Amino acid sequence: MGKDTLAAVREFVGFHLVDLQGDSILRQDPRVQLNFNAVAKGYAVDRVADWLVENGYTDCLVEIGGEVAARGTKNGKPWKVGIQVPTKTADGARESFETIPLPDHRAVATSGNYRNYFEEGGVRYTHILDPRTGQPERTNLLSVTVVAPDCATADAYATAFMVLGHEKSEQIVKQHPELEAWFIVAEGDGGFTMRK
DSSP states (O other), X not given: OOHXXXXXXXXXXXXXXXEEETTEEEESSTTOOOOOHHHHHHHHHHHXXXXXXXXXXXXXXXXXXXXXXXXXXXXXXXXXXXXXXXXXXXXXXXXXEEEEEEOTTOEEEEEESSXXXXXXXXXXXXXXXXXXXXXXXXXXXXXXXXXXXXXXXXXXXXXXXXXXXXXXXXXXXXXOTTOEEEEEEEOTTSOEEXXX
16 A cells, blocks of 8 residues: 555544444544454453353353453363464464463453464565554564453453553553553564563
8 A cells, every 4th residue: 555545544543533422433524434353352252251141151261263251160260271372374383372360250362463464575464553554563562462351351452552562561551450461572583572
């Protein structure tokens, strides 16, 4: 996409272009589009988990595309979920790097740049766009895993943290004790480290 086209499209990006009135969202311009991909899977996980509990399934773990919500326990102990090892290719092996407990009414979401991308001219373009630039995110993060009270919240923070980078995201986590986050940071030698 050329710079002129990108600049024209970015005129229609931002919360300042929508208004909340009661239960309605009003667009200030009909060309503004709303996209809920950053929270859609998390929201769906929450709704399915709530439905299961309402129908008598008090101990369950719901997962959709890597976003997970826990209700109850597994044999009296917190559920456990794994944080995936980043892969060099989109179809790399799925292995857990670390396992974390997921207590009742907690949820986890991971956002990363190593599964959903395309390459052109030797450059990798991820699916996560930075709304400030209109370009794919460019941080040293490979993935972010967030634990929150609900999966939609975890999903939103995980995506936002991928754009913000490790340092700014860590400051936000410190201000929100209801959140936990694991950051997998790329190292210059092609390796990575995990920071919590």
